[in-house]
Amino acid sequence: xxxxxxxxxxxxxxxxxxxxxxxxxxxxxxxxxxxxxxxxxxxxxxxxxxxxxxxxxxxxxxxxxxxxxxxxxxxxxxxxxxxxxxxxxxxxxxxxxxxxxxxxxxxxxxxxxxxxxxxxxxxxxxxxxxxxxxxxxxxxxxxxxxxxxxxxxxxxxxxxxxxxxxxxxxxxxxxxxxxxxxxxxxxxxxxxxxxxxxxxxxx
Numbered sequence: 150x151x152x153x154x155x156x157x158x159x160x161x162x163x164x165x166x167x168x169x170x171x172x173x174x175x176x177x178x179x180x181x182x183x184x185x186x187x188x189x190x191x192x193x194x195x196x197x198x199x200x201x202x203x204x205x206x207x208x209x210x211x212x213x214x215x216x217x218x219x220x221x222x223x224x225x226x227x228x229x230x231x232x233x234x235x236x237x238x239x240x241x242x243x244x245x246x247x248x249x250x251x252x253x254x255x256x257x258x259x260x261x262x263x264x265x266x267x268x269x270x271x272x273x274x275x276x277x278x279x280x281x282x283x284x285x286x287x288x289x290x291x292x293x294x295x296x297x298x299x300x301x302x303x304x305x306x307x308x309x310x311x312x313x314x315x316x317x318x319x320x321x322x323x324x325x326x327x328x329x330x331x332x333x334x335x336x337x338x339x340x341x342x343x344x345x346x347x348x349x350x351x352x
Contacts, residue, residue: 156329159186161184164332166209167181168180179197179201185211191219199261200223201266203278203279203280205234207241211244213245214245228277230275230278253277255270266282272314274303276305276310286328288330289331294330295334298315318342
């Protein structure tokens with residue numbers, strides 16, 4: 150089975166949203182191609198095989214479709230966020246529409262080539278918000294950051310869902326993994342499982 154050789158990070162757009170390239174020897178995965186991400190992606194990799202979305206706020210998916218077309222690769226998107234990228238809407242900052250090839254249904258697990266991918270559905274920030282588990286790494290989008298969590302006061306956010314997701318996150322029975330969030334610096338699963346309960350009283 151292929152092993153990850155590198156994880157490249159580029160903060161993109163006005164909110165410095167982290168786009169990730171997960172590199173293997175002969176292929177790569179793109180996670181959350183935000184505003185202007187394609188130009189960076191083209192410089193950093195020549196062999197992506199898929200685009201993975203943690204959720205569909207505009208700053209995470211702005212370059213979804215143009216990246217898909219440039220490399221002729223599929224997009225994997227949480228199904229509960231599909232409505233956010235089907236049409237340009239002011240509610241999502243007029244994000245360019247994109248056409249996912251695969252809709253992720255909650256806690257889906259699957260392979261892309263020989264790479265094992267696990268989505269863990271943690272709604273609250275958006276209906277489809279998920280973390281993506283690949284090997285010893287978690288790409289957490291806007292669910293959890295270093296010592297913080299995603300907001301749940303946006304349109305289509307849900308404070309009640311966020312509370313349920315926090316409890317689900319605390320209960321995840323994984324070995325410790327490095328977390329790469331949608332904004333800011335990396336952290337670890339065990340650290341954030343210890344930190345996150347404090348937010349329950351502030352939602």
